[in-house]
Amino acid sequence: MTTDTQSRVAAAVDRAVEDAAASGFETTSRADRARWLRALADALDADRAALVPLAHAETHLSEARLDGEVTRTVGQLRFFAAVIEEGSYLEATIDSADATLTPPRPALHRMLRPLGPVAVFSASNFPFAFSVLGNDTASALAAGCPVVVKGHPGHPELSRRVAELATQALADAGAPSGALSLVEGVEEGVALVEHPSVTAVGFTGSLRGGRALFDIASARPAPIPFYGELGSLNPVVVTEAAAAARAAGVAEGLVGSFTRDGGQYCTKPGIVFVPSGAGLEGEVAARIPGAPAQQLLTQGMSDAFARGSSALADRDDVEVVAVGAADDAASAPTVLAVSVDAFAAAHETFLTECFGPLTLLVRYADRAELDRAIAVLEGSLTATIHCEPDEDVSSLTERLSRIAGRVLFNGWPTGVAIAWGQQHGGPWPATTASIHTSVGATAIRRWLTPLALQDAPASVLPAELAAGNPLGIPRREDGVLVVPGTERA
Amino acid sequence: MTTDTQSRVAAAVDRAVEDAAASGFETTSRADRARWLRALADALDADRAALVPLAHAETHLSEARLDGEVTRTVGQLRFFAAVIEEGSYLEATIDSADATLTPPRPALHRMLRPLGPVAVFSASNFPFAFSVLGNDTASALAAGCPVVVKGHPGHPELSRRVAELATQALADAGAPSGALSLVEGVEEGVALVEHPSVTAVGFTGSLRGGRALFDIASARPAPIPFYGELGSLNPVVVTEAAAAARAAGVAEGLVGSFTRDGGQYCTKPGIVFVPSGAGLEGEVAARIPGAPAQQLLTQGMSDAFARGSSALADRDDVEVVAVGAADDAASAPTVLAVSVDAFAAAHETFLTECFGPLTLLVRYADRAELDRAIAVLEGSLTATIHCEPDEDVSSLTERLSRIAGRVLFNGWPTGVAIAWGQQHGGPWPATTASIHTSVGATAIRRWLTPLALQDAPASVLPAELAAGNPLGIPRREDGVLVVPGTERA
Numbered sequence: 001m002t003t004d005t006q007s008r009v010a011a012a013v014d015r016a017v018e019d020a021a022a023s024g025f026e027t028t029s030r031a032d033r034a035r036w037l038r039a040l041a042d043a044l045d046a047d048r049a050a051l052v053p054l055a056h057a058e059t060h061l062s063e064a065r066l067d068g069e070v071t072r073t074v075g076q077l078r079f080f081a082a083v084i085e086e087g088s089y090l091e092a093t094i095d096s097a098d099a100t101l102t103p104p105r106p107a108l109h110r111m112l113r114p115l116g117p118v119a120v121f122s123a124s125n126f127p128f129a130f131s132v133l134g135n136d137t138a139s140a141l142a143a144g145c146p147v148v149v150k151g152h153p154g155h156p157e158l159s160r161r162v163a164e165l166a167t168q169a170l171a172d173a174g175a176p177s178g179a180l181s182l183v184e185g186v187e188e189g190v191a192l193v194e195h196p197s198v199t200a201v202g203f204t205g206s207l208r209g210g211r212a213l214f215d216i217a218s219a220r221p222a223p224i225p226f227y228g229e230l231g232s233l234n235p236v237v238v239t240e241a242a243a244a245a246r247a248a249g250v251a252e253g254l255v256g257s258f259t260r261d262g263g264q265y266c267t268k269p270g271i272v273f274v275p276s277g278a279g280l281e282g283e284v285a286a287r288i289p290g291a292p293a294q295q296l297l298t299q300g301m302s303d304a305f306a307r308g309s310s311a312l313a314d315r316d317d318v319e320v321v322a323v324g325a326a327d328d329a330a331s332a333p334t335v336l337a338v339s340v341d342a343f344a345a346a347h348e349t350f351l352t353e354c355f356g357p358l359t360l361l362v363r364y365a366d367r368a369e370l371d372r373a374i375a376v377l378e379g380s381l382t383a384t385i386h387c388e389p390d391e392d393v394s395s396l397t398e399r400l401s402r403i404a405g406r407v408l409f410n411g412w413p414t415g416v417a418i419a420w421g422q423q424h425g426g427p428w429p430a431t432t433a434s435i436h437t438s439v440g441a442t443a444i445r446r447w448l449t450p451l452a453l454q455d456a457p458a459s460v461l462p463a464e465l466a467a468g469n470p471l472g473i474p475r476r477e478d479g480v481l482v483v484p485g486t487e488r489a
Numbered sequence: 490m491t492t493d494t495q496s497r498v499a500a501a502v503d504r505a506v507e508d509a510a511a512s513g514f515e516t517t518s519r520a521d522r523a524r525w526l527r528a529l530a531d532a533l534d535a536d537r538a539a540l541v542p543l544a545h546a547e548t549h550l551s552e553a554r555l556d557g558e559v560t561r562t563v564g565q566l567r568f569f570a571a572v573i574e575e576g577s578y579l580e581a582t583i584d585s586a587d588a589t590l591t592p593p594r595p596a597l598h599r600m601l602r603p604l605g606p607v608a609v610f611s612a613s614n615f616p617f618a619f620s621v622l623g624n625d626t627a628s629a630l631a632a633g634c635p636v637v638v639k640g641h642p643g644h645p646e647l648s649r650r651v652a653e654l655a656t657q658a659l660a661d662a663g664a665p666s667g668a669l670s671l672v673e674g675v676e677e678g679v680a681l682v683e684h685p686s687v688t689a690v691g692f693t694g695s696l697r698g699g700r701a702l703f704d705i706a707s708a709r710p711a712p713i714p715f716y717g718e719l720g721s722l723n724p725v726v727v728t729e730a731a732a733a734a735r736a737a738g739v740a741e742g743l744v745g746s747f748t749r750d751g752g753q754y755c756t757k758p759g760i761v762f763v764p765s766g767a768g769l770e771g772e773v774a775a776r777i778p779g780a781p782a783q784q785l786l787t788q789g790m791s792d793a794f795a796r797g798s799s800a801l802a803d804r805d806d807v808e809v810v811a812v813g814a815a816d817d818a819a820s821a822p823t824v825l826a827v828s829v830d831a832f833a834a835a836h837e838t839f840l841t842e843c844f845g846p847l848t849l850l851v852r853y854a855d856r857a858e859l860d861r862a863i864a865v866l867e868g869s870l871t872a873t874i875h876c877e878p879d880e881d882v883s884s885l886t887e888r889l890s891r892i893a894g895r896v897l898f899n900g901w902p903t904g905v906a907i908a909w910g911q912q913h914g915g916p917w918p919a920t921t922a923s924i925h926t927s928v929g930a931t932a933i934r935r936w937l938t939p940l941a942l943q944d945a946p947a948s949v950l951p952a953e954l955a956a957g958n959p960l961g962i963p964r965r966e967d968g969v970l971v972v973p974g975t976e977r978a
Contacts, residue, residue: 027887068592086968088970214712215707223703223921378711379711394948397949407940407945419584420967421584423940433714437939440941448924449923450925452895483972488975
């Protein structure tokens with residue numbers, strides 16, 4: 001960078017972060033923030049007819065899919081409004097003084113508070129749901145953290161448009177200025193992670209980009225948490241019994257899942273363990289000619305997919321099961337197969353995510369071979385078991401639970417429900433922070449830090465910790481969890 | 490290191506970690522682990538008469554203090570047994586299927602599960618409470634994580650003795666072998682953090698040592714969380730009104746706190762903002778001749794304290810308020826004073842922790858000067874306000890809440906109570922992971938990671954997530970927090 005460019009980058013990022021830091025957003029009430037989240041949801045919903053075509057033009061994703069994604073994003077914003085209204089996320093805890101203990105216990109009032117300004121790197125493959133007003137932004141605003149979004153270059157016009165409508169909606173609803181802003185550019189992204197007033201980073205993207213930013217966040221003079229969701233292989237195990245009982249149904253589901261929207265999901269099933277010799281492969285192959293081809297998000301991704309899929313297909317130890325139709329723009333759905341021996345021997349190659357409509361069938365002869373293959377797997381967001389009702393899959397479940405944040409049964413991992421109990425995370429390299437999630441109610445925990453007040457005068461206690469529980473939230477009082485509206489039986 | 494040394498180090502660490510990984514400890518029940526924690530508490534308590542003199546000989550801490558620390562450590566082990574029996578720490582969450590949502594919601598069962606083998610670096614200044622069977626170990630074992638402790642070289646015989654009795658107590662109580670072991674040595678510590686089967690690290694120690702190990706943990710091919718508690722300045726603000734109303738009482742408390750056990754606490758009040766010209770300084774100075782001198786934990790610490798306190802006292806902008814009695818072995822309690830201007834101008838020097846019986850009074854003229862001084866503070870474990878009942882300290886509280894995990898009123902930060910609502914953490918450089926705590930019930934969260942089971946057959950659900958809640962733990966069911974033993978009013 002030239003000195004001029006450096007100054008311009010620094011000035012843009014400084015302005016966004018300092019506006020966030022000066023916004024006073026951390027001291028706003030939960031009631032206000034819930035209202036603002038719903039105002040953002042309403043604004044997004046109201047502008048749907050203009051936003052969807054804009055997103056389609058920039059990402060090539062279908063308008064039907066994008067319309068559904070708007071609905072999802074609106075739902076996420078409303079969901080986090082409900083989460084903060086309910087209030088348990090604060091972990092409000094009150095211990096009364098007890099001088100008889102060793103050491104003596106003073107009066108303690110503890111709850112979680114917002115960290116401060118956070119940076120959110122938006123994703124290419126979810127231009128709404130993991131972008132300017134996506135899950136990271138919604139959960140951070142809900143927590144009380146002002147947000148500076150680093151827009152994804154794959155959909156710049158959409159990002160600007162959504163940022164504009166969000167800023168307007170927040171202003172109209174009376175939120176402090178500086179609560180949400182957008183910066184763009186690679187250097188700006190680095191400057192954002194390095195900025196001393198940024199307290200945490202959320203990221204959805206590639207392993208390479210995520211690792212580079214994680215390393216910067218960790219090497220800062222004052223390191224900060226970096227919540228990176230870096231993609232995943234999402235292994236699927238089809239048991240012999242399941243393959244025998246319902247090969248056609250499993251094949252139908254698999255092809256639908258790995259080719260959905262061009263396979264551009266971090267939860268795409270990229271590795272499927274199939275029993276050798278079962279009819280499943282034929283059923284999968286039969287469905288590939290009818291599978292949709294999709295132009296990928298960017299030319300760079302199309303090129304990378306072509307290179308990656310060819311490199312795998314050209315290997316001597318790989319069999320090409322089926323390749324679908326493609327044209328100059330769209331990428332062809334591709335199914336490859338390999339033995340457990342070959343998979344284990346070259347697992348570093350096979351465990352490199354090929355982003356796009358490709359899945360690899362790994363043929364296993366028996367449980368011992370299956371275990372050998374599973375042993376080389378790395379962390380994933382999901383793992384899936386297709387089995388029959390009378391099978392005992394508890395040891396297989398335990399095994400897969402160690403490498404994935406979500407384990408599914410007789411379903412497909414694409415499509416991540418918004419729910420209190422959702423988990424979207426997993427061991428490295430699926431994420432940089434496996435004890436957290438980027439989807440579901442507890443995604444808010446990433447932006448909060450505990451504060452204990454010792455022997456505090458009533459005048460400084462937040463209403464959530466005040467005597468008599470005036471805001472009616474669940475609290476732990478002298479060790480006992482108390483939920484307003486319920487009574488000891 | 491020579492190749493022979495490297496091999497020896499690698500072999501010792503490999504054995505400990507692989508034994509932990511093979512122990513099956515992660516799949517043990519909460520009921521068993523609660524029993525084992527209590528067995529450890531009983532064994533420690535029973536061996537108190539032998540352990541306290543051994544600790545005294547190695548650390549120079551008084552037998553009375555060490556006896557109290559054993560009581561505290563026994564209490565911590567029993568506390569975490571109660572925490573896991575209560576069960577809310579699992580965050581058990583059940584969402585039933587709802588096909589009407591976008592995206593549709595499958596049935597989800599979520600709870601936290603143990604990460605796997607963890608490393609715990611024990612502290613010099615708490616040979617029991619933050620050592621082999623200290624808070625990190627107790628919370629990790631409670632979580633279901635097997636532990637490899639890196640013993641502190643300041644009390645090697647004690648560490649070995651406690652590890653032996655712990656191993657025996659666990660074996661007698663039927664716990665799996667490999668659940669807890671001890672390694673020693675600097676190279677062993679590094680190898681432990683680098684070991685691919687170690688999933689997280691707890692550390693209590695110096696900023697320099699902690700940063701070095703944090704950097705290693707973050708730079709691993711698969712990075713892992715590093716929970717480091719690195720010490721703290723623990724600023725105290727005495728308001729003009731408090732200084733006027735009760736200078737003698739504040740001085741008495743301050744001298745007692747900063748000289749307690751040689752000032753060797755991470756919560757020692759190291760910086761005290763005092764109103765210029767108030768009588769407080771004289772009251773403090775008057776108590777120094779009567780304050781106890783204490784031989785520090787190691788010769789290295791004594792030397793570092795002598796160097797650090799002299800370097801500060803010799804500065805032109807520093808006034809020596811009082812220096813207590815010392816002899817060849819013991820370090821002298823030392824009180825220094827500086828103006829806000831000088832403090833702010835050389836804050837990097839004044840914010841370097843001087844481990845031992847030293848505190849720095851920073852003289853402020855008015856609230857504007859106080860704010861200017863507070864603005865240069867870094868993260869601390871605690872911050873304290875001494876004020877009068879009719880004062881409005883809410884803005885001061887908000888300010889200090891941003892830089893400390895615990896804010897105290899009219900008390901002293903040394904002595905960290907064991908409680909559900911305790912928080913022992915804070916922004917960098919107090920810790921490497923400010924959103925967590927190393928003391929209190931939620932310290933267990935550091936060793937746990939969420940798992941969601943989607944459309945799981947009943948046969949693979951843990952009992953904590955089974956229909957009808959057979960284990961009777963608090964759970965969130967379809968968004969509603971349900972505490973067994975209570976009913977909707």
